[in-house]
Amino acid sequence: MITDARVLRQEFVPGDLEHRDAETTYLSETLAPIADGETPETVIMHGPSGVGKTCVAKYMGDQLRQKVLDAEFQYVNCWQHYSRYRALHRILEGLGQTLDIHRQSTPRDELFERLRQYDGPPCVVVLDEVDQLEDTSLLYHLHELSQFSMILIANREEAILRTVDERLTSRLTGSERIRFDAYHEDELVSIMAARVRWGLVENAIQEEQLRRIADAAAGDARIGLSILRSAARRADRAGDDRITDGQIETAIPAGREEVRQKSIETLIHHQRVLYRIIEDHSEIEPSELYDAYRERVEEPKSDRTVRNYLTKMVHYNLVIADGTSRDRIYRLRE
DNA sequence: CATCCACGGGAAAAACAGGGTC
């Protein structure tokens, strides 16, 4: 059934992006000056999750490497590298500039100094989930340096400008924006159809069935592909050469669950306790949540820290927080 | 309108990490 498992994976970047022609063209036009050794404008890409923002950025990186010899491309996921040090370290590492960096021997701003001294080919830095960056001075510094240009990715456009300090806000307001909208059902179907062509045996799945998956995924390609993967695995294990409707129906909750499970895995112990408490109540008000948490855990953290944990969990789309003040209610997503 | 909670920014403190020294 499965002939190439790689293409079904989430991180897979197709050699040819469907349905993002406009966005890709626009991005490549904006980056074009790099071929002449000039610095392109900063680009802001925004839109909901699972609509191809990261994919387009990475695809553009591949293109750049192929077409322009003298260009560097660095991708940083700010969700993983959210502190100034880590994000900066990640970029320098990519550029091969971290050889002798040790915490103890490295003065405070040595890393920025390294960045400043970089004299290789012009470099495009992609900062994915940039709203997760705690210290935005990195953006400011990158903006200052002519060798570097930036692609900033976030779910909501305002989230970028909100975190950035004023000296940068004014400059970023003039930068290029690319908005990504949720995929239509047809688009999602043909994205999945392409993966099916590359990764599954012929006639493994009917168009009608893909349509059913696309409908369940509601415009989110990440979820759609997760469902498809789950269905294909089921059929593969059963030794079938076609995916049945029944397998798809079971794969729909399973695929969603897989996406959720991946997020849960990244939570630390205290956050999982919070998650379970909210799960047990379905809806819970803060004071009750804090009390239950203190009861269930050996050495409870302060309320303030718990609030930090909870905001992270909200960002992960695991928890929904309704209300901004006294009216706050926590519940699970879905 | 006073009071009560809850949130979340910011600063400061505490904990941690990876190196060196004796």
Add this chain to the structure above:
DNA sequence: GACCCTGTTTTTCCCGTGGATG
């Protein structure tokens, strides 16, 4: 190996803001 040093990361403390409530 116990100990120190320095920069990083996590946690806590303080507090202004704001909706809810009586």
